[in-house]
Amino acid sequence: MSIRHSLLSILAQGPCYGYQLRSEFDRRTGSTWPLNVGQIYNTLDRLVRDGLVLKAGAPADDDSDGPQQTYYTITDAGEREVEHWLTTPVDSYSVSRDELAIKLAIAVTLPGVDAHAVIEHQRQATRGAVDALSLTAEVREDARDASQFAEQLVTDSLFAHAEAELQWLDRVETALTTAQSRGFADAFPLNPTKPKRGRPATGAASSSNK
Numbered sequence: 001m002s003i004r005h006s007l008l009s010i011l012a013q014g015p016c017y018g019y020q021l022r023s024e025f026d027r028r029t030g031s032t033w034p035l036n037v038g039q040i041y042n043t044l045d046r047l048v049r050d051g052l053v054l055k056a057g058a059p060a061d062d063d064s065d066g067p068q069q070t071y072y073t074i075t076d077a078g079e080r081e082v083e084h085w086l087t088t089p090v091d092s093y094s095v096s097r098d099e100l101a102i103k104l105a106i107a108v109t110l111p112g113v114d115a116h117a118v119i120e121h122q123r124q125a126t127r128g129a130v131d132a133l134s135l136t137a138e139v140r141e142d143a144r145d146a147s148q149f150a151e152q153l154v155t156d157s158l159f160a161h162a163e164a165e166l167q168w169l170d171r172v173e174t175a176l177t178t179a180q181s182r183g184f185a186d187a188f189p190l191n192p193t194k195p196k197r198g199r200p201a202t203g204a205a206s207s208s209n210k
Contacts, residue, residue: 089125
């Protein structure tokens, strides 16, 4: 699961500070992957280092009380990275936390993102995996040795996961289409109610220690 890309995709909606990003991530994923603030800021530091995000002052409409927060804004390079992530299929079926489910959960909640297109990109890739794996996906009793049996077992597992993923994608798309036909609001902007906690700006933190 790419925390890096999930945070970038949220920042594409507008400037946020660390605790706000954690709050946005939680509500967009049903709190299925708890993140601590340390993970958020470590990821943000790397995004700044890589030129995908910039540190910024508080936006003009920020009227929150307390120390000024350090906001982060996405760069043009960051926007391109988000677009690439959303249109690039997940190619791993063995992660312990389902990256695809989280990716679709994020995509469904983002304004301006066609979740059906994201599903279709993944469906095409998964069909390709099914076709490729179907040639060797069978655990046979005539395996020459334990190594060959283990290889067959893993391949068969990947094939089974890919087939199940295709069925799941079909169910998700059908459910999404039905929900949308009934007026389901399938996206929402950043929450205007700002969380009160967060990392203070460097200047504010240093001045408070004097």
